[in-house]
Amino acid sequence: MPLFLRNSLIALGIALLITGTVVYAINYLNNARIAELTAIEDQLSVDTLSLDTQFSLLESAPCDSVASSTTLVSSLADLGNRLASAEGQLGADNAQVVRLKQQYSLLEIRDYLITKQIAAVCRTRPVTVLYFYSNAGDCSDCDKAGYALSYLRNTYPALRVYSFDYNLELGALSTFVTVNKVKGPLPAFVINGKRSNGFTSLDELEKRFPKGALATSTPAEK
Amino acid sequence: MGPEAFVYPFLFLALYFESFLLVTFLSKPARERRLATTPLGNPPRVAIVVPCWDEESTVAGTVESLLALDYPADKLSLILVNDGSTDGTGSTLDRFASHPQITALHKENGGKHTAMNLGIAHAKDAELIGFLDADSFVAPDALKEIVAAFTPGTMAVTASMSIHEPKTLMQRMQYAEYTLGIIFRHAFASINSLYVTPGPFSFYHREVFVQLGLFKHAHLAEDMEMAMRMQRAGLSIGNAIRARVYTKGPPTVGTLIKQRVRWTTGFLRNVLFDYRDLLGNTRNAALGFLILPLGLIAIGSGIFIFGLGLYQLGASVLHALSLAQTVPLSYTFSFHNMNWFYLPITLITMLGAALTLGTFAWMVLGKQLSGTPGKLTLNIIVYLLFYGIVAPLWLIRSVSDVAFATRTAWR
Numbered sequence: 001m002p003l004f005l006r007n008s009l010i011a012l013g014i015a016l017l018i019t020g021t022v023v024y025a026i027n028y029l030n031n032a033r034i035a036e037l038t039a040i041e042d043q044l045s046v047d048t049l050s051l052d053t054q055f056s057l058l059e060s061a062p063c064d065s066v067a068s069s070t071t072l073v074s075s076l077a078d079l080g081n082r083l084a085s086a087e088g089q090l091g092a093d094n095a096q097v098v099r100l101k102q103q104y105s106l107l108e109i110r111d112y113l114i115t116k117q118i119a120a121v122c123r124t125r126p127v128t129v130l131y132f133y134s135n136a137g138d139c140s141d142c143d144k145a146g147y148a149l150s151y152l153r154n155t156y157p158a159l160r161v162y163s164f165d166y167n168l169e170l171g172a173l174s175t176f177v178t179v180n181k182v183k184g185p186l187p188a189f190v191i192n193g194k195r196s197n198g199f200t201s202l203d204e205l206e207k208r209f210p211k212g213a214l215a216t217s218t219p220a221e222k
Numbered sequence: 223m224g225p226e227a228f229v230y231p232f233l234f235l236a237l238y239f240e241s242f243l244l245v246t247f248l249s250k251p252a253r254e255r256r257l258a259t260t261p262l263g264n265p266p267r268v269a270i271v272v273p274c275w276d277e278e279s280t281v282a283g284t285v286e287s288l289l290a291l292d293y294p295a296d297k298l299s300l301i302l303v304n305d306g307s308t309d310g311t312g313s314t315l316d317r318f319a320s321h322p323q324i325t326a327l328h329k330e331n332g333g334k335h336t337a338m339n340l341g342i343a344h345a346k347d348a349e350l351i352g353f354l355d356a357d358s359f360v361a362p363d364a365l366k367e368i369v370a371a372f373t374p375g376t377m378a379v380t381a382s383m384s385i386h387e388p389k390t391l392m393q394r395m396q397y398a399e400y401t402l403g404i405i406f407r408h409a410f411a412s413i414n415s416l417y418v419t420p421g422p423f424s425f426y427h428r429e430v431f432v433q434l435g436l437f438k439h440a441h442l443a444e445d446m447e448m449a450m451r452m453q454r455a456g457l458s459i460g461n462a463i464r465a466r467v468y469t470k471g472p473p474t475v476g477t478l479i480k481q482r483v484r485w486t487t488g489f490l491r492n493v494l495f496d497y498r499d500l501l502g503n504t505r506n507a508a509l510g511f512l513i514l515p516l517g518l519i520a521i522g523s524g525i526f527i528f529g530l531g532l533y534q535l536g537a538s539v540l541h542a543l544s545l546a547q548t549v550p551l552s553y554t555f556s557f558h559n560m561n562w563f564y565l566p567i568t569l570i571t572m573l574g575a576a577l578t579l580g581t582f583a584w585m586v587l588g589k590q591l592s593g594t595p596g597k598l599t600l601n602i603i604v605y606l607l608f609y610g611i612v613a614p615l616w617l618i619r620s621v622s623d624v625a626f627a628t629r630t631a632w633r
Contacts, residue, residue: 004413007246008242011244015234018237022569023569026568143541144548147549148549151549151550202548
């Protein structure tokens, strides 16, 4: 066999081998990402169910669980960030990402409902934000709105922000949207029960919060 | 499917090329060429032609380095050709004219190829005729290495070039780039796929000029044209990896782009117009099916990836600026999400990293095998920072000049 042909074939084999190894390594890493997301969701699911069960056992709100409920919301936020990152890397159509987003949305709805129950019974006044966005290219301000909410959540850890993909196919989410009377255009917000749409600036968004709500949401130490 | 999907074929081709380089480097012909040089029994007569055009600042050093060559004086003659210089080059050459090994010639300006041809005409008794640009300098043992590389059947031999005393950022970048060129030339020579015999210290058997004729204008790439003419005629071009020659690299972005536009347009015009038959030529499959086509693809992909990168960078910067204006700057610049989970590990970044590491390894090897002096690490960093930005500029300009038939100037 001529030297050039022999070298060409061996080189092709090496190039395919390296590419295959890289593809395998990336796939392995992506599976590890999904596994980590699943583990976090499982833990959150247990925590949420635990809180829910305490409710049932005591037949009233477990007011001493407010602290653990606050921890839950920060874990939910972390999971949300990781899901957004995984969605960016694996694609919004990835079946595992969609499944995880559905589970995440259910956890958020569950936590929101428990928070409302605790607030009613324990006389706490949590500030909750329901944020509805879209990744379908029909919401030019969603990135900015999401970033502004991340900033607010980072600055006021007690602020409870629940983000939902408006287009996610999930029965419970559709009902949640209907119950809260959320309509376009996106982004849409429900801040302590008050609905609003669109995003222009952080200042303008802050004005939509009840007076003094952000101040009582314990600013993070700088 | 986004435009970045088109990057994958280019990345795979680059990976294939590096793999081919590795296999060829490890093959027997290349290994044999790296064996220690055997002492010359009966050194042949050699003439070295130095074409000069306005090189008063460097030509004296060039000639002195030639006079310091470790080669029998009675077998070596130097022919200095002043191609109508307008500075003090002519008087500098005359200073050396009385030396017994030197012939100094003066002529009207007619272009580098005419100066080289005049030198050939005066090298009547030389078996081997070499050339050295007047901004280059040679190591004392370079000629012995070159002559030893003229194995039976080899009709021309190229040297290992590096940048002389790199000072500016652009020169440092070229220093790293040239060490890569050393390996390319070494590997390509082992499968007879060189398509350029560079101005700094390439040598030819006299028979080449008898058989194929003298140098031509060749779109200001006479060294490339001669090599392609040799390839078309089935003549073999070798390489002496330890024959070191140092050349002054263009010091600024502007001068570098000018030089590279001349080289790249010369390559494109010769390959696409005058020597198109070499593409896909089965007589030299390595050149016709791999080296030349990949050379053309590299130009296209360099421009495409640069354009895509610029577009994506612009979009990312605008997006980041838009987000940053939404919240206080202190939040934007604080560290979020420092976790392995968020690492941008994708097929493009991983293959890109593998290719970059491979390139660096070749650079280190090129420096080591040729014995090129100087420090490589800093220059590799400069290469990494600037090459991807500067190279596409001369590629774009070259393609534009060829497409619109714009005349290319020497300087």
